[in-house]
Amino acid sequence: MQKKSFLPVLALGMGLTANCYAADNPFADVPADHWAYDAVSQLAADNILEGYEDKSFRGNHQITRYEMAQMVAKARAKASSGEDKVLVEKLTAEFQAELEQLGVKTANLERNADRVKWSGVFAQKAMKGNPDEHTWWEKELFLNVDAAVNENWNVHAGVDTKWGSKEGWNSEEGFADAYGASNVNVSSMLYQLYAKGAAFKGAFATLGLFTPGLQEGFVGNARTKGMELDYQIRKTSLKAYGGNLHEKVSDMSSAWSDAFRRHGNRGDFEYVGTGAGGTETGFKDQRLRAWGLAAEQRFTDCTTAGIGYYNLHSPVAYGDSHLGIVAVNLRQRLADAWELSGFYSHGNQHYQNKAYDVKFIYNGSPWGDKKVGGSFGYRYLGSDALIMSSVVNGSEKPGRKGWEASLWYHFMKNIQIQGYLFNGTAINKAYDNGAHRTAYFTSLLFSF
Known part of the structure; x- marks a missing residue:
């Protein structure tokens, strides 16, 4: 499966954390003075990023498109402002094929909300x-x-x-x-x-x-x-x-x-x-x-x-x-x-x-x-x-x-x-x- 860098994730994080204070950072390899600190911390607090078992972020690692699609699917539920939604829609278009593989689960959650x-x-x-x-x-x-x-x-x-x-x-x-x-x-x-x-x-x-x-x-x-x-x-x-x-x-x-x-x-x-x-x-x-x-x-x-x-x-x-x-x-x-x-x-x-x-x-x-x-x-x-x-x-x-x-x-x-x-x-x-x-x-x- 094709690999993808973490840059879209960081862009997503910066979009969703606009006008917010960053949460505490759970990742030991992302210091407070790192340029991506705020975005990574907020994504972790929003349960969009989980990191690895040793509590590291490994920002230089490549991730699969499927892993990225999972993050985008979680972010869709978090986006509230107009800017957030525009960014999420762009990422959704980029990872459409992978999201379709997750679509059954996501669609069921939306449908269940409508049913109550x-x-x-x-x-x-x-x-x-x-x-x-x-x-x-x-x-x-x-x-x-x-x-x-x-x-x-x-x-x-x-x-x-x-x-x-x-x-x-x-x-x-x-x-x-x-x-x-x-x-x-x-x-x-x-x-x-x-x-x-x-x-x-x-x-x-x-x-x-x-x-x-x-x-x-x-x-x-x-x-x-x-x-x-x-x-x-x-x-x-x-x-x-x-x-x-x-x-x-x-x-x-x-x-x-x-x-x-x-x-x-x-x-x-x-x-x-x-x-x-x-x-x-x-x-x-x-x-x-x-x-x-x-x-x-x-x-x-x-x-x-x-x-x-x-x-x-x-x-x-x-x-x-x-x-x-x-x-x-x-x-x-x-x-x-x-x-x-x-x-x-x-x-x-x-x-x-x-x-x-x-x-x-x-x-x-x-x-x-x-x-x-x-x-x-x-x-x-x-x-x-x-x-x-x-x-x-x-x-x-x-x-x-x-x-x-x-x-x-x-x-x-x-x-x-x-x-x-x-x-x-x-x-x-x-x-x-x-x-x-x-x-x-x-x-x-x-x-x-």
């Missing part, structure tokens, strides 16, 4: 719950990372970090305890982690920790560690999922919220330890498992509907029995800006065995491109007709019924405010003294 996407939402929240009258403040940062594995598969991770007051939310335990971080008011959790891609023709699979996508999450919105399969046949989508549930006990069935009782008792929770120092065992000990099936059809551009079945195994709440739920949902566009959305579900445990939500929506989702929008509707959320619902916002948890209104407004691109106001009561009025309660959830959101 970051996004997220920061929210400042103010909330007031049903049982008490104090306002609870919380900050939340939700960070998403999406990476392409290949043309067919992607990996997604979502990390949820919250800052909240320690005195507790909605007469429940303190924020720190609820998120498993004792004596601190900041907590972070891995909210989602899954791989998603084509399983076979017309079918897509999701594997890992995910939120099921059946029927807009009206019935089975609890995060699941398992698998989901979505099979598309023209305008019909057949979906199925199954796995172990992965939610805080307080989100599924609350030991301190009398309004939410599965099967007429305080199901889905239990404490270990003694006195106030007890902690929630969580779902790992209770082996909560769920699965579901749904068929969803787009009949026209204005009408979609679905039917599904869900099954929850909760030994604490239902013993050896299972909660079985049948659900239907409908979304109907009424005009350009208005649509009607709703669902009805029925469980088999004969306590609060029905749930439904009907609402009128103006200008669609708050995450769309409209300036302002909102909704208004009525809900009845029986605790034995849901696993975990995507509609419990102002009403906070199943076990309640009442009216809810929402309003959202975009101040500018990626900055919006959302507000939800609920007025209702517990389905079992013995737990709410027959009184109507009001709850509000307000968030100022910055998305990126």
Whole structure:
């Protein structure tokens, strides 16, 4: 292979070290008064030059064009200024043939960088719950990372970090305890982690920790560690999922919220330890498992509907029995800006065995491109007709019924405010003294 002198390397070094202070020189045979000292030192600091095992530079030695191409490939990642880039491009043209031999590795690094996407939402929240009258403040940062594995598969991770007051939310335990971080008011959790891609023709699979996508999450919105399969046949989508549930006990069935009782008792929770120092065992000990099936059809551009079945195994709440739920949902566009959305579900445990939500929506989702929008509707959320619902916002948890209104407004691109106001009561009025309660959830959101 043809040999080449170090002169291009020194020229490269002088270009990349312009207007910089030289790093410490690791080479014993390049004294501080050498004309190439600054360039060689910086190239070593930038990991472009490695030298020899005896820590010498050997500047008078000839190097192969392949060795020079390796240095140019490393320098391409370091060049930042216009002058640097011009010099690197000249060297790239000179050593094009050798760089092509390294091109697979270099191209893969560039392609991998392009495949990783970051996004997220920061929210400042103010909330007031049903049982008490104090306002609870919380900050939340939700960070998403999406990476392409290949043309067919992607990996997604979502990390949820919250800052909240320690005195507790909605007469429940303190924020720190609820998120498993004792004596601190900041907590972070891995909210989602899954791989998603084509399983076979017309079918897509999701594997890992995910939120099921059946029927807009009206019935089975609890995060699941398992698998989901979505099979598309023209305008019909057949979906199925199954796995172990992965939610805080307080989100599924609350030991301190009398309004939410599965099967007429305080199901889905239990404490270990003694006195106030007890902690929630969580779902790992209770082996909560769920699965579901749904068929969803787009009949026209204005009408979609679905039917599904869900099954929850909760030994604490239902013993050896299972909660079985049948659900239907409908979304109907009424005009350009208005649509009607709703669902009805029925469980088999004969306590609060029905749930439904009907609402009128103006200008669609708050995450769309409209300036302002909102909704208004009525809900009845029986605790034995849901696993975990995507509609419990102002009403906070199943076990309640009442009216809810929402309003959202975009101040500018990626900055919006959302507000939800609920007025209702517990389905079992013995737990709410027959009184109507009001709850509000307000968030100022910055998305990126």
